[in-house]
Amino acid sequence: MAVEVSVIATSSLGDRSYLATDGRIAVVVDPQRDIDRVLDLAGRLGVRVTHVVETHIHNDYVSGGLELARITGAEYLVAAADTVAFTRRPVADGDEVEISDVLRLRVLATPGHTFHHLSYVLDERAGDGGWTPVGVFTGGSLLFGTTGRTDLLGKQYADELAHHQHASAQRLADLLPDGTQVWPTHGFGSFCSASQADAPESTIGRERTANPALQLAADEFVTETLAGLDAYPAYYAHMGVANSAGPAPVDLTPVARADAAELRERVAAGQWVVDLRHRKAYASSHLAGTVSLGLDGPMSTWLGWLIDWGVPITLLAETPEQVADAQRELVRIGIDRPAAAATGQPRDWAGDAGQLRELAVADFPALAAAQTGNVPAGLPEPAAVLDVRLTNEWRDSHLEGAVHIPLPELPDRLAEVPEGAVWVHCGSGYRASVAASLLANAGRQVVLVDDSFAHAGPAGVALVSGA
Structure with a gap:
């Protein structure tokens, strides 16, 4: 069987994880924290996950890699140069990792998004016994029509990392043939992307003609990249720390239910009580003192950006399923357990009609x-x-x-x-x-x-x- 690569998209954060398989065993790249999606996919495909790899210590989400490796017994590949508080298989530039008799990963150092960023070339065994590159997992290095931003480790490193980013993109283009698929983690609306020039899919050949990192000289690329950088979510400050320490398993069980009296107390205390309904429904009627953050948009990104980290969060939704969806979104950025939740309509959340407002x-x-x-x-x-x-x-x-x-x-x-x-x-x-x-x-x-x-x-x- 030829190699099959499946995309596990997390559109709310603008990221993609990948599962590559030869039909029997699989490697997972940059998994999100809610790994049940990965396990479900592996189960449907009837494959065993033997390797989990990280392209870098992520700054925009909490990784599920450590827990996925623990549950599946897979080897966990993380850059040797990164300091982490857990056991992993350290890998570095030039390493080759045999996934099966027909699949191999080649490790390439591609600093830029972070100092120790790695890309992984996926090779498939050719008929003559040699290896042929199928694609490259580029993480936050070479994206579709852009590159990963270079200021997440601090503005003082942005210029140096931008120069690294240009060199890394050039290295990938020099080493790999035009037909090689490009599989980035970021760039689909993620704030980890330097811009939002996305495409449904891409190859090294397409990037040669579309990507500024492969079109511009280094100094011009750096100037353009740094000029285009805007603010990024405040919660990013907590993601790298969590990923280096080793994230705990997620708990997606239902949270405590709040009645009208408790909701009133939480609002009065100045806590974040978040209305997950569409903004049109919120405008029509809502509980006074709540904040509109609909599930139809990037709720977790904006909530994580706006709150003081660690404050209690209460969720309001029409159905328990919507609360569960919000919990899943929130654990991806390290908000593990909302303080409480309530479902129904605003009239169910208000002790009296005087607590209801329109917008x-x-x-x-x-x-x-x-x-x-x-x-x-x-x-x-x-x-x-x-x-x-x-x-x-x-x-x-x-x-x-x-x-x-x-x-x-x-x-x-x-x-x-x-x-x-x-x-x-x-x-x-x-x-x-x-x-x-x-x-x-x-x-x-x-x-x-x-x-x-x-x-x-x-x-x-x-x-x-x-x-």
């Missing part, structure tokens, strides 16, 4: 009308327009006269939001809903602009570009 909603045509004095019925005149997108988005284009406070900074900068009714927008409505709930909880009059930023200009809202 005013508009779109960009409504904002354009309001800015010319034709305020739509039922909406307040905008005293300020707040843009909560990230800095690079703002620099690319923004609304004339808008106030810019990136969402991750908003909890600490609420006092900077001008007085009066605030209309808040982002790129799609998701982050604006989070911001609107935070503003409303602070006693502000707020309107959620639930619309795509691409609609702003055509709607007649004045834009400023390239600032």
Whole structure:
């Protein structure tokens, strides 16, 4: 049987894990912490996992590699140069690892995303007894049309690592033929990616024509890469530490149930009570003091970014299944056990109707009308327009006269939001809903602009570009 490589996507974090098999045994690359997905896949394929490999100590999620290796008895391959608190098979540049009589991994040092980053070339036994490269697991090195960002170990290393990143991409292109598949871990919306130039799949040959790391000279690549770096989630500071120490097994059993009285106490205590429903449902009716973070978007990324690490988190959802989905999302970034949860509808979570709130909603045509004095019925005149997108988005284009406070900074900068009714927008409505709930909880009059930023200009809202 020819080699088969399966993708295990974690779209909420913009990452991919892989399972490669010859039909009997398998190697797993960069597994997420909820390893039941990997075990289920191996079971469906009828294969035994004998090797688990990490391309690097991850900064954006807690790895499931250690636990997967423990459960399956597989060898756990981690860079020899990385200091870790657990037993693993240390590997380094030039090592060859025989997976089976028809599959082999070759270890290549590809520093850049981290100092000790490794890529793994997957070779298949050819008919003449030699080895043929099928693909390369590139982790956070060579991505689809971009590379992994180089500032996660600290801004002081970003320039040095960017030079390493360029050299590593060149090395991969020099060593491997054009038809070699490229299998990155990051780059599918992940903040570990230097940009978001993604594709469904790629090869070394395609990257030669599409990837700046293979198109630009080193200094030009470094300048462009560093200029494009924006903020990344605050919880990243905890991921590398957890992965080096050796993550504990996950516990996805149901959390304690909270009744209306307990929910009221948690809100009054200033704890994070998170409404997982879609923002439209939240706007229609929600429990006062809660924060809108719908499961339809990157809930764990923004929650992990906004909270003070370790604070109690309570989850509100329509069904137990949605709470379970949220738990799975949260353990991937090291938030292991929510304090409590409740299911149903807002009326079930409120002790009385006075605890329920609505959120005013508009779109960009409504904002354009309001800015010319034709305020739509039922909406307040905008005293300020707040843009909560990230800095690079703002620099690319923004609304004339808008106030810019990136969402991750908003909890600490609420006092900077001008007085009066605030209309808040982002790129799609998701982050604006989070911001609107935070503003409303602070006693502000707020309107959620639930619309795509691409609609702003055509709607007649004045834009400023390239600032």
